[in-house]
Amino acid sequence: MSAKIRLYVEHPLAPGQPVPLSRDHAHYLFGVMRLDAGAPVALFNGRDGEWLAHVTEAGKRGGTLVCEAQTRPLQLPPDLWLLFAPIKKARTDFIVEKAAEMGAARILPVQTDFTNSERIRQDRLQAHAIEAAEQCGGTFVPEVADLQKLSRLLDHWPADRQLMFCDEAEAGSALRLASEGRNKPWAILIGPEGGFSEAERKRLHAMEQSHVVSLGPRILRADTAAVASMTLWQQALGDWG
Numbered sequence: 001m002s003a004k005i006r007l008y009v010e011h012p013l014a015p016g017q018p019v020p021l022s023r024d025h026a027h028y029l030f031g032v033m034r035l036d037a038g039a040p041v042a043l044f045n046g047r048d049g050e051w052l053a054h055v056t057e058a059g060k061r062g063g064t065l066v067c068e069a070q071t072r073p074l075q076l077p078p079d080l081w082l083l084f085a086p087i088k089k090a091r092t093d094f095i096v097e098k099a100a101e102m103g104a105a106r107i108l109p110v111q112t113d114f115t116n117s118e119r120i121r122q123d124r125l126q127a128h129a130i131e132a133a134e135q136c137g138g139t140f141v142p143e144v145a146d147l148q149k150l151s152r153l154l155d156h157w158p159a160d161r162q163l164m165f166c167d168e169a170e171a172g173s174a175l176r177l178a179s180e181g182r183n184k185p186w187a188i189l190i191g192p193e194g195g196f197s198e199a200e201r202k203r204l205h206a207m208e209q210s211h212v213v214s215l216g217p218r219i220l221r222a223d224t225a226a227v228a229s230m231t232l233w234q235q236a237l238g239d240w241g
């Protein structure tokens with residue numbers, strides 16, 4: 001019997017491996033979904049691929065699943081980071097969810113000169129990334145980093161990581177995303193509602209790794225820009241082709 005429910009767990013997954021359930025997972029499986037002993041569940045932990053498991057103990061506050069066989073190997077996304085300036089809560093949640101679905105390897109919220117929010121709930125955003133992977137059949141979960149200053153991140157920018165700098169000041173100019181960048185580590189940078197400051201723009205244009213990109217003739221909202229830029233990158237250089 002194949003499993004209809006997919007869960008992300010922290011536990012290692014291997015043949016015959018018992019997997020203890022958290023209180024929340026037990027509530028979901030046995031309270032909400034009304035599963036009983038013997039029911040199949042698909043498990044993944046972001047490292048060991050996807051596994052078919054069966055319920056062996058079902059309780060109100062806990063329970064156990066036992067892994068049977070791997071159903072899919074681990075599928076890693078391309079080495080793509082998404083850097084974005086957090087905006088309003090629902091739109092930030094949307095960016096994290098879509099980045100996880102579309103194949104980002106790491107998600108890095110950054111504080112730019114015109115970023116409004118000073119804090120994020122990293123744990124909540126990480127939970128959104130996990131939920132997105134559960135829903136879309138992913139076997140990998142991108143790490144959501146804590147909020148950090150863009151300037152500090154650029155101070156230590158890896159020499160080989162290419163940067164797709166989505167600059168609203170380039171709106172309308174031709175798209176530039178060279179295919180020789182294939183097989184290199186990359187990052188995409190999306191700015192906040194207020195866009196980039198002139199100082200940031202100057203620094204980003206001067207970076208050797210920077211590829212300045214237009215997302216068309218219209219100014220997009222940051223959440224739309226995140227999805228549009230990931231689509232372009234995945235199509236040109238990622239694992240969609």
Ligand code: SAM
Nearest residue numbers: 166167168171190191193195214215219220225
């Ligand atoms: N307030 C800014 C303005 O009016 O110019 C717009 C900022 S836009 C809402 C947020 C971010 O989305 C920008 O910083 C940029 O990274 C990206 N973006 C939006 N439209 C773009 C475009 N046409 N070309 C390149 N980047 C774009």
